[in-house]
Amino acid sequence: MVVVTRSHNLVFLLLIGFTLVVNRCTCSLQGMTLTPDDEDDDDEDDDEDFPTSGKLSFKTPDLDDEHAHSQHMPDALKCDACRLLTFRMQEKFDIANKKRPSLKKNLPESEILDLFEDVCGSQFDNVGVKEIKGIPRLSGPGLETADVPGVMAGGGKWPGRLMQLCDTYVGELGEEEIYEAYKEGKLQEFVCRQPGQDCYNYKEPTKKSKKKKNKKQKSKEEL
Template sequence: MSGRRLMLVLSIAILMAITRFTHGQVTLSGDPSKIPPNPHKRNTPTEGTISMGTPDLSDEDSMAIHMPKYLSCDACRIISMRFSDSFTKEIEKFPSIKSRKRELSEDRVDDILEDICNDEWTQYGIKEVDGENRLSGPGFETSDIPGVMQGGGKWPFRFKQFCNVIIGDIGEDVIYETFRKSEAQGLEKLMCFSEIEGSPSFCSSTPKSGKKHKAKKDAKDSKKKLKKRSKRDEL
């Protein structure tokens, strides 16, 4: 096989395969054919772009101990997905619960939710998708999009903290009852798209991406520096 033909075959194989490798806390993954629209931009058709660079992180992304506000919708939907998956797996073990003759005990529900919140969250992090920073991890819509994901650091604690905040605001019993009534879709709607005690939902409006927020902050800082320099020149 000639060198040119070999390179062509390898290129096609790379494009068609879902590749995934991890180096430290940076993960490259994805299938170019599976680029979903950004859920924050509903009714706004867009063509996805592929970025193989690392996410451009703002100070909040890098330093804050809490989940950045503009990523709270993704975080909520990831946690909702994990709650639903764990409930489904547990219910499948018991035919009587699956047939709705019985329910999971309160203690078991509490344990399931607590186990998720206390997870290591090492497979979740941030990466650039369609020009914006998004959260990514196994099973979530951004996981198969090609790109470099940055995890570790403060991200595990942020997920744990955010998960516990959701449980504290809604309550374990309401989370479970909602899942039983309307399954994964209904649970996501309750947790992420509904007001809770008068507070706006996590997915109520289009958040500003970290990149745009960082650019705006940098411009503001530059203006401050110019203003200070002008005052010094006057003196």
């Protein structure tokens, strides 16, 4: 014979109540969408080509065979890669010259060669591919894509591809010629943007904020 006391009834009712509360919380969480806080609607999608605000995407980049398996840098990503590599060169050259300002950027040839070995031999740990508006793009320091929210697929073949492409640029253009372009302030133009090179037809992303500022300035001048 089982005897049900008031204390047993109370415990049973509390358990039922707790279960209902948990179920309601679970349903609410399933219906939520993760979005960043919007402080100003005017700043949303500030960059037309590379929006840095709005709904976050956690989709893994969908890569084709060339992007996933080829030992070489895919043609569609070579411009991103060239700009990333010249950004890395610029950083290394700037650091080296700040240490020896008396040389006025006239570093010895041996040191210049060491700098190129350092750049092309980098591990590129913080570089990978990110899907932006359905298109795979290279993401890393020096690229506007680095600021776009999303999942980046790094490692794998990407470091090796960048090293190989870096060696190709150096072999075709020459260490001293590239460094001379750096001294003239034309590093990226020399390595990436000349006719026939990987960024010849590349256009910098336009920003709405700049357009808005220009419109405001014109309206003030008219007044």
